[in-house]
Amino acid sequence: MNEFIRQLAEITGPGFVSAEPEERYLYSMDQGTMPPVEPDAVVMPGNTEEVRQIILCANKHKVPVVPMGGGLVLSGLTRALHGGIILDMKRMNRILQVNPKSRYAVVEGGASEGMLQAYLKKHHPELKHSMPDAPPIATLAGNICIHGSGHLSVLGGFHSDMLTGMEVVLPTGDIVRSGSCSVSPDWFARAPLPDLSGLFMGWSGTTGVVTKLGIRLFPSYSHNDMLIFVCEDADLMPDIISRLTGTQVAEDMTPWMTPKPEWARGFLHINISYGAHSKKELTFKRNLLQASVKKYSDQKIAGFLPMPPSEKSRFLKIPSPDLVKFADLRKGGGFEYVGAIMAIEHFAEAYRAGLQIARAYNVSYSMGARIIGAGHAMMFFYAYAFNRADPEDINRAQHALEATNTAALEIGGIPWKSELPAQKQIINKMDPNTFDLMNRIRSVLDPNHIMNPGNWEK
Amino acid sequence: MPAIKFDPEVCVRCETVDCLMKCQYIEFAGISDAKAEKLKINAGKESRVLNECLTCYACQEYCPFGNNPFYLLVELQEEKRILPAPKPIVEEQLRMMGPKGRITPQKVRSPVVDMCSFPMLAGCVRGKLFEGASVISGNDIFCNIMWLHFAKNSVIRERVPKIIDNIMSFYLKNSNIDEIVCFHDECYGTFTSIAEAFGIPVPFKPIHLFDYINRRLDEIPERIKPINEKIAYQRPCSNRLSPETDKILDEIFIKIGAERVPRKHDRENALCCGGVPRAHQRDELADELVEKNISDMLSTGAKYCVFNCPFCMATLGQEVAEHGLMPILVSDLVLTALGE
Numbered sequence: 001m002n003e004f005i006r007q008l009a010e011i012t013g014p015g016f017v018s019a020e021p022e023e024r025y026l027y028s029m030d031q032g033t034m035p036p037v038e039p040d041a042v043v044m045p046g047n048t049e050e051v052r053q054i055i056l057c058a059n060k061h062k063v064p065v066v067p068m069g070g071g072l073v074l075s076g077l078t079r080a081l082h083g084g085i086i087l088d089m090k091r092m093n094r095i096l097q098v099n100p101k102s103r104y105a106v107v108e109g110g111a112s113e114g115m116l117q118a119y120l121k122k123h124h125p126e127l128k129h130s131m132p133d134a135p136p137i138a139t140l141a142g143n144i145c146i147h148g149s150g151h152l153s154v155l156g157g158f159h160s161d162m163l164t165g166m167e168v169v170l171p172t173g174d175i176v177r178s179g180s181c182s183v184s185p186d187w188f189a190r191a192p193l194p195d196l197s198g199l200f201m202g203w204s205g206t207t208g209v210v211t212k213l214g215i216r217l218f219p220s221y222s223h224n225d226m227l228i229f230v231c232e233d234a235d236l237m238p239d240i241i242s243r244l245t246g247t248q249v250a251e252d253m254t255p256w257m258t259p260k261p262e263w264a265r266g267f268l269h270i271n272i273s274y275g276a277h278s279k280k281e282l283t284f285k286r287n288l289l290q291a292s293v294k295k296y297s298d299q300k301i302a303g304f305l306p307m308p309p310s311e312k313s314r315f316l317k318i319p320s321p322d323l324v325k326f327a328d329l330r331k332g333g334g335f336e337y338v339g340a341i342m343a344i345e346h347f348a349e350a351y352r353a354g355l356q357i358a359r360a361y362n363v364s365y366s367m368g369a370r371i372i373g374a375g376h377a378m379m380f381f382y383a384y385a386f387n388r389a390d391p392e393d394i395n396r397a398q399h400a401l402e403a404t405n406t407a408a409l410e411i412g413g414i415p416w417k418s419e420l421p422a423q424k425q426i427i428n429k430m431d432p433n434t435f436d437l438m439n440r441i442r443s444v445l446d447p448n449h450i451m452n453p454g455n456w457e458k
Numbered sequence: 459m460p461a462i463k464f465d466p467e468v469c470v471r472c473e474t475v476d477c478l479m480k481c482q483y484i485e486f487a488g489i490s491d492a493k494a495e496k497l498k499i500n501a502g503k504e505s506r507v508l509n510e511c512l513t514c515y516a517c518q519e520y521c522p523f524g525n526n527p528f529y530l531l532v533e534l535q536e537e538k539r540i541l542p543a544p545k546p547i548v549e550e551q552l553r554m555m556g557p558k559g560r561i562t563p564q565k566v567r568s569p570v571v572d573m574c575s576f577p578m579l580a581g582c583v584r585g586k587l588f589e590g591a592s593v594i595s596g597n598d599i600f601c602n603i604m605w606l607h608f609a610k611n612s613v614i615r616e617r618v619p620k621i622i623d624n625i626m627s628f629y630l631k632n633s634n635i636d637e638i639v640c641f642h643d644e645c646y647g648t649f650t651s652i653a654e655a656f657g658i659p660v661p662f663k664p665i666h667l668f669d670y671i672n673r674r675l676d677e678i679p680e681r682i683k684p685i686n687e688k689i690a691y692q693r694p695c696s697n698r699l700s701p702e703t704d705k706i707l708d709e710i711f712i713k714i715g716a717e718r719v720p721r722k723h724d725r726e727n728a729l730c731c732g733g734v735p736r737a738h739q740r741d742e743l744a745d746e747l748v749e750k751n752i753s754d755m756l757s758t759g760a761k762y763c764v765f766n767c768p769f770c771m772a773t774l775g776q777e778v779a780e781h782g783l784m785p786i787l788v789s790d791l792v793l794t795a796l797g798e
Contacts, residue, residue, distance in 0.1 A: 263553035297739045303544030306737035308772035
């Protein structure tokens with residue numbers, strides 16, 4: 001290992017490799033419930049060529065490589081389960097190109113959500129990208145690779161749907177491109193080619209290292225507003241969501257259910273944000289949204305919460321500060337945010353399951369969802385805050401997490417950015433031929449089995 | 459709890475039916491049509507007014523006999539379960555604005571300024587105008603008049619006696635004080651008009667903010683620097699419950715050298731700020747009201763738009779500012795005249 005680390009230092013320079021206990025400790029965990037696993041070393045490449053050389057070196061020494069972006073996935077996907085190195089991509093954080101007419105950006109694999117947001121605000125205020133509600137240091141590549149979602153997901157779907165192309169260093173050290181950039185100098189789309197991007201999304205870093213990617217941008221409106229729809233009956237939610245998304249005017253739609261503050265307990269809320277180029281257009285869009293659910297407001301069984309403009313500003317913040325506040329509810333730095341991707345008609349089941357689990361394990365919870373596309377799916381989330389200094393609290397959150405994953409699968413959903421035990425649960429339920437194909441692809445791409453081993457394995 | 463103070467014979471004898479004929483939001487074919495609807499309400503029968511009412515409180519002011527037409531209407535809305543707003547909206551706000559039981563005894567000194575459930579506005583109580591004042595606020599002393607907008611007289615009956623008791627027990631009694639200054643029209647309306655109509659005893663003397671400011675200005679005339687500006691006043695719904703105080707505002711304006719511009723929608727013709735119709739899911743009407751209010755203010759050449767209701771200011775303030783008018787509370791306007 002010492003020789004390997006010395007070679008890494010030759011590739012990146014000694015300042016970007018460390019096998020010191022401090023770094024190994026810091027890179028052994030994320031904020032979630034998965035137990036820490038220390039890597040042998042941490043390396044931070046500065047460009048694609050350095051990534052390629054690191055991968056070649058790791059192949060030579062048969063050392064596992066765990067690619068990492070912001071390290072904020074919360075499900076322990078960037079832990080070095082079989083030892084080896086954490087390949088921290090944060091130095092590769094350049095915004096390489098913004099095409100304002102075709103509305104896409106090309107960034108390096110370690111560029112963060114916050115960096116692109118700030119860059120666009122400064123240089124292209126007419127454009128924005130879909131921000132997740134993660135801390136701004138989360139990386140675009142990481143979020144796309146886990147099929148994340150964000151503030152434009154009603155408009156543009158999962159963040160992986162917004163991907164226009166990739167440059168990837170394969171586990172063998174080859175550099176490949178997917179999408180239009182493999183044929184043309186432009187990174188405009190994945191179509192019409194065989195879509196090789198799918199080889200790298202949802203694989204938890206087991207198939208390669210993303211060094212560049214293209215991402216769709218959207219108009220940034222001068223006028224922005226939001227509504228909160230409230231109802232008491234979870235069974236109505238699929239129809240309400242379907243009606244609201246049917247207007248095709250919302251950018252983002254996030255149902256939320258929480259026992260705190262007390263006034264919110266038992267009510268189901270949907271935050272709906274939308275924007276426009278003029279006040280008139282904004283009012284028109286609001287009217288469309290309101291008309292879509294008039295059936296319910298006329299019956300007085302649901303309606304829009306009245307909010308003066310001054311009270312809306314906190315709901316219009318991107319990313320939302322609310323989840324971060326909840327994350328620290330129990331103090332002690334522990335937070336688990338479990339999502340399950342599922343069809344919207346399962347909303348009520350998912351909600352009731354969450355209530356039951358929270359009661360059974362006596363955990364502090366917040367539940368919600370992010371609607372994807374025109375009601376095409378949702379990422380239903382269960383967030384559990386826990387105190388890392390309290391082993392019992394961690395234990396409770398872990399059990400709640402397991403129960404949540406089981407419930408999600410039973411409902412017909414699929415745990416999102418699944419941690420190791422959930423991956424195994426998914427594999428058990430998966431069509432065996434699908435899992436077999438996954439393994440065959442992986443063997444071809446990664447013959448030495450060095451990429452994030454331990455993940456997506458039986 | 460006693461029934462609302464009301465004499466049906468007064469309405470039978472009434473020849474003008476001002477309560478409905480002057481309504482700016484519901485159309486009537488004539489006095490006989492309006493009277494027929496009013497008599498239906500008095501008899502506890504269905505009337506279209508119960509569904510169409512904007513709950514602007516204005517009929518309380520329009521009735522020349524003080525016969526509490528609005529309180530009676532709300533009573534019937536609740537009885538007949540005619541909800542102006544969707545149930546979850548009302549239920550959530552009932553919890554949000556409910557007493558929290560967090561009140562603790564506090565020694566206070568005069569003047570005691572009741573900020574209702576707007577503790578965030580406590581900073582308005584400052585300077586020479588409020589010299590030595592104690593501020594009380596919080597949900598445990600929330601005046602609860604807002605439930606008139608939501609067909610919930612029952613909540614007023616349940617909560618108002620408790621908040622009155624809280625004010626007495628936790629603040630006034632042990633400090634040997636028997637009066638409070640109501641920063642907000644709604645509190646003053648609760649402790650005067652509502653309390654009288656609903657038969658709720660009030661053991662202290664409520665003082666309207668305008669009354670307090672007017673008297674205080676008389677004590678410090680040398681500090682006043684005339685504003686010399688045109689001011690548009692957005693009269694709130696709750697001032698309909700104490701219309702006599704509107705004239706005091708005129709006196710204040712004269713004293714601070716401000717011109718209360720003659721708006722079409724001021725005084726008896728004041729229009730709703732648009733906040734409550736949004737809770738009633740009537741946003742398009744609310745938009746219309748906002749537009750009417752602002753174009754009316756702009757047509758007068760006013761520089762400031764002054765509010766005495768924090769909710770009106772929260773609803774209209776941004777829009778007013780976007781149109782080039784300075785939104786400001788009455789108390790802050792007066793502080794400006796005092797050079798503070």
